[in-house]
Amino acid sequence: MSMPAVFLALALLLLVTMTAGLLRIVIGPSPADRMMAAQLLGTSGIGVLVLLASALEMPALIDVGLIFALLAAVSVTAFTRRRIDQD
Amino acid sequence: MNAAFLYGSAGILLFALGLWSFLVHEPLLRKLIGFNIMGSGVFHLFIAVAHNGDGAAPDPVPHALVLTGIVVAVSATALALALNSRLEAAAAKASDAEAGSRGAPERAPSSAHHLRWPSQ
Amino acid sequence: MNRDLALLIGILVSLFAALLLWIFYATLVGDPVARLGPLALEQLPASGVSHPVTAVLLNYRAYDTLLELAVLLVALLGIWSLGPAPSGFRPAGPALTVLANWILPLAILTSGYLLWVGGHAPGGAFQAGALLGSAGVLLRLAGHERAGLPAEAAQRWLVVAGVAVFLMVGLLLAAFGEGFLTYPKAVAKWLILLIETAATLAIGATLAAAYVGGRPPGIRSPCPSSESPSSGNPSSGHARS
Amino acid sequence: MPLLLLLFDTILLTTLIGLAIAAVLSAEPRSAVMLFIAFGLWLSLVWARLGAPDVALAEAAIGAGIGGALMLSAARRKVRRDSGGDPSHEPSGCDASGDPGGDPSSNPDNTAGEEAQ
Numbered sequence: 001m002s003m004p005a006v007f008l009a010l011a012l013l014l015l016v017t018m019t020a021g022l023l024r025i026v027i028g029p030s031p032a033d034r035m036m037a038a039q040l041l042g043t044s045g046i047g048v049l050v051l052l053a054s055a056l057e058m059p060a061l062i063d064v065g066l067i068f069a070l071l072a073a074v075s076v077t078a079f080t081r082r083r084i085d086q087d
Numbered sequence: 088m089n090a091a092f093l094y095g096s097a098g099i100l101l102f103a104l105g106l107w108s109f110l111v112h113e114p115l116l117r118k119l120i121g122f123n124i125m126g127s128g129v130f131h132l133f134i135a136v137a138h139n140g141d142g143a144a145p146d147p148v149p150h151a152l153v154l155t156g157i158v159v160a161v162s163a164t165a166l167a168l169a170l171n172s173r174l175e176a177a178a179a180k181a182s183d184a185e186a187g188s189r190g191a192p193e194r195a196p197s198s199a200h201h202l203r204w205p206s207q
Numbered sequence: 208m209n210r211d212l213a214l215l216i217g218i219l220v221s222l223f224a225a226l227l228l229w230i231f232y233a234t235l236v237g238d239p240v241a242r243l244g245p246l247a248l249e250q251l252p253a254s255g256v257s258h259p260v261t262a263v264l265l266n267y268r269a270y271d272t273l274l275e276l277a278v279l280l281v282a283l284l285g286i287w288s289l290g291p292a293p294s295g296f297r298p299a300g301p302a303l304t305v306l307a308n309w310i311l312p313l314a315i316l317t318s319g320y321l322l323w324v325g326g327h328a329p330g331g332a333f334q335a336g337a338l339l340g341s342a343g344v345l346l347r348l349a350g351h352e353r354a355g356l357p358a359e360a361a362q363r364w365l366v367v368a369g370v371a372v373f374l375m376v377g378l379l380l381a382a383f384g385e386g387f388l389t390y391p392k393a394v395a396k397w398l399i400l401l402i403e404t405a406a407t408l409a410i411g412a413t414l415a416a417a418y419v420g421g422r423p424p425g426i427r428s429p430c431p432s433s434e435s436p437s438s439g440n441p442s443s444g445h446a447r448s
Numbered sequence: 449m450p451l452l453l454l455l456f457d458t459i460l461l462t463t464l465i466g467l468a469i470a471a472v473l474s475a476e477p478r479s480a481v482m483l484f485i486a487f488g489l490w491l492s493l494v495w496a497r498l499g500a501p502d503v504a505l506a507e508a509a510i511g512a513g514i515g516g517a518l519m520l521s522a523a524r525r526k527v528r529r530d531s532g533g534d535p536s537h538e539p540s541g542c543d544a545s546g547d548p549g550g551d552p553s554s555n556p557d558n559t560a561g562e563e564a565q
């Protein structure tokens with residue numbers, strides 16, 4: 001098995017675990033559970049992107065992973081913050 | 088060819104799904120999600136058509152079109168949400184006024200709609 | 208909406224999707240048609256950049272990108288015309304403050320990197336601008352009411368910067384005898400970089416301002432009895448934009 | 449390698465469409481928005497696999513950042529309103545500018561009326 005194939009197989013494995021994690025977004029039950037599952041998606045997504053960058057020989061995909069890492073916190077912050085006039 | 092058809096069909100499917108949701112669901116947020124999924128389906132179709140098989144360089148023209156399309160879609164979404172929040176504020180105000188006038192049945196009908204709250 | 212109508216719409220949309228699928232399949236198995244991709248790749252050395260997507264966006268289809276920036280501007284004007292922005296978020300606690308202090312410089316650095324790398328690899332004004340806009344969102348969530356943008360007057364200059372620089376370059380080129388937005392080969396790279404820098408700032412500012420969701424909050428003035436200052440005298444806003 | 453890639457593509461696409469269906473069918477605004485954010489992230493993975501890193505970059509920056517935050521705040525507003533909490537707040541900082549054409553006697557009690565309900 002060549003190196004790219006190994007990377008691709010690992011990415012596939014990560015993809016399967018992400019799909020399993022997505023079930024938590026669908027079934028919930030609480031909004032916090034869904035949000036944490038979405039965060040997990042972002043984290044494993046970085047792994048998939050880095051593996052794909054090696055498997056498909058596209059180094060630019062590492063930059064996509066960089067964006068994922070930088071902005072993963074934004075949606076969870078938007079989920080928790082309250083406005084000044086809210087109780 | 089095979090992969091292009093697989094991915095392109097997924098784009099068409101997403102487009103149809105978004106269109107259906109956009110037409111059927113009432114709340115604006117759900118309409119917007121449908122609308123965005125519809126747009127994503129179109130973008131996805133473009134990307135699938137641009138893909139020339141693994142290893143070959145993809146077609147840059149659809150990529151550039153999709154790139155501008157994504158940014159326009161998000162700005163349209165922002166505009167729609169801003170409009171929606173104004174609309175809801177106006178509706179809340181109107182129903183508030185209505186509830187206020189209904190809350191004071193003992194008042195004379197001529198003055199009831201002037202007073203939003205009986206204590207003042 | 209009642210159930211039967213939803214079902215009917217579902218059936219119609221499915222038929223439409225089946226038609227689209229059939230057309231798509233027929234296009235794929237039919238005779239290959241001439242495409243723009245090879246032409247775009249062939250002309251790449253003359254475009255001033257070595258990344259084909261950037262060449263398409265800023266050189267071959269520069270009109271399209273210019274008008275797209277104008278669309279962004281119009282969307283923001285629409286949001287601003289709806290009235291003042293909703294209230295901001297509460298001041299950040301210690302954890303979010305530290306997070307924002309770490310992420311913001313990194314986001315700005317990454318956005319500059321994406322802008323520069325766009326000349327020869329995936330990246331460019333749209334990605335860099337979107338990243339800047341998201342950094343603005345984080346800043347607003349952390350309690351900064353204007354999402355990190357300057358006061359209203361400077362903000363107006365910032366959001367028109369993309370269209371303005373683009374138009375100015377095009378008109379200057381036309382005045383010097385080249386076509387509108389036809390870059391001379393020697394300076395194409397630098398003109399594209401100039402336009403992209405302005406476009407990045409404009410896209411970032413526009414997206415962050417769109418997230419704010421209304422006219423830029425400034426220093427809150429006490430409410431006057433007649434009309435609030437933001438809704439009065441609409442001509443002053445137009446004169447500046 | 450081709451077989452592996454086909455398996456990869458299949459999982460990518462089934463999950464993508466599954467996420468879209470779930471986002472479209474979910475009636476609760478917050479979970480619909482979160483499914484939509486997940487859909488956007490997943491879509492950027494698919495585009496990365498299709499050799500479009502430019503577009504994947506833009507979709508990641510917008511889907512994870514602005515787009516998600518915009519829709520989440522709208523969904524929160526909606527949840528608050530539907531649950532009968534304090535109704536959607538006046539967007540204006542000055543309540544007096546709310547309805548200049550309205551009856552002057554009804555102006556000052558605007559917020560008081562909302563709280564008393």
